[in-house]
Amino acid sequence: MRISVIGCGYLGAVHAATLASMGHDVVGIDTDESKVRLLSRGVAPFYEPGLEELLAHTTAQGTLRFSRDFSETSGADVHFLCVGTPQSKTGDGADLGYLLAATQELRRHARAGSLVVGKSTVPVGTVDVLGDLLAERGDLLLAWNPEFLRQGTAVKDSLVPDRLVYGAEGPQEKRAVEMLDAVYAPLLGAGVPRIVCNFATAELIKSAANAYLATKLSFINAMGELCDAAGADVVALSEAMGLDPRIGARYLHAGLGFGGGCLPKDIRSLRTQAGSLGVTALEDWMGSVDTINREQRARSVSLAADLLGGSVAGRQVTVLGAAFKPDTDDIRDSPAMDVAMRLVEAGAHVTVTDPKAINNAWLRFPQMRFETKPLAALDGAELVVLATEWDEFCRLDPAVAGKLVRRRLLLDTRNALDADSWAAEGWTVAGLGVPGRRPRARAAAGQPTSV
């Protein structure tokens, strides 16, 4: 099929490339000139494992191209809207400005009978607003097809998704479903489940999925706080809970909490939606999930101060990680950068290292020093904070690291390192929800371990 993908960021570029790899003829449209230039050369404008290979292949064989010119959408049978829906600058709700602008532009160029499909994450009721916009044409179809891919595994998640959701309704429903089935024929043929529902349900399925993941994360982090107070160990607790198949081990990894361009803004948007529809229980719930998550960042910084004898002021602190999670260069609402910034504000001299996200971080955070190599970043550190659990950091040799730092103090905010092997090399290791590993503040500060 001939397909246009509007908005070629973390979602749209992957969607365009995977559709082209399935044999469709795809044009990606974006307003960002530099992004279009890179993508047109088969180069990924951000780090996403497997994307560059897919882009290089599909652009070279001519099934994928990119443009800033919306008139290029006129040849397509199906248009996917993949533009951003960030948190509004003035509140907790979603900013739909990009989506409305893209839809208006598409309305001018889409050919009669083509299907407009939303993939961006939106508040419930948005599809009706877009439907009204498109109704002025009267000859376009509309459907909603929310996306569940994760950054870092986006290519695999797109090629082997857990499910496909189609929001379709009214007289256009049958035709819209047929067209989406044709787009996703290889996936449906491989047995991927497909759920067809009305617009509001499709919108809410997406919001509910992210809210549930966030809930699970804040639940285990709240339990971690209780573990700290009670002398229990959240790592063992979550392992035991996760072995119950009704609960499951995923999204039960306690630590610094969630960030990124989606979960935080999506729970705030859902909170706002629940509030405006009078569903106060959900509104309060989402508020608590958000508060618990934010507090993990503050708790990490206060633990860092404890480890350094009460204050980080004037101390050299190395933060391992800038990205909001491993395997991405994305620093949107990154817990790692939030912690690094709070440490700077508390007077620490902070060095940050990350395998992929330094380019994104250094322009936005001139207050800190950046190093591309972790060993260089460790040089002279009085405290090391693991904030993003990249494999490269988890494989660090504690003996080698110990020779570089001034003091062997490690705060593993992701509970990701093998604390015993670090302790065996003379490191004092602390984490969130693992009070057994948490030293008394004064004792830790009183034992400099420089070599």
Ligand SMILES: NC(=O)C1=CN([C@@H]2O[C@H](COP(=O)(O)OP(=O)(O)OC[C@H]3O[C@@H](n4cnc5c(N)ncnc54)[C@H](O)[C@@H]3O)[C@@H](O)[C@H]2O)C=CC1
């Ligand atoms: N990043 C992810 O893993 C996922 C994102 N989503 C949702 O997908 C949407 C997009 O998210 P991301 O790709 O992360 O955002 P992004 O910010 O990386 O990409 C958005 C792109 O849209 C472009 N754009 C903005 N206005 C435009 C317009 N009028 N016409 C054409 N292009 C325009 C921007 O230049 C940018 O390249 C959001 O609603 C998000 O919640 C859903 C699932 C996964």
Ligand SMILES: O=C(O)[C@H]1O[C@H](OP(=O)(O)OP(=O)(O)OC[C@H]2O[C@@H](n3ccc(=O)[nH]c3=O)[C@H](O)[C@@H]2O)[C@H](O)[C@@H](O)[C@@H]1O
């Ligand atoms: O709507 C979206 O954009 C996407 O949001 C999330 O995907 P993503 O933001 O890429 O990242 P996740 O892998 O879900 O991680 C989110 C955050 O939770 C944290 N996390 C995750 C798992 C865990 O056990 N513990 C934990 O702290 C991660 O470090 C990260 O900061 C969802 O997982 C996707 O299904 C969804 O499509």
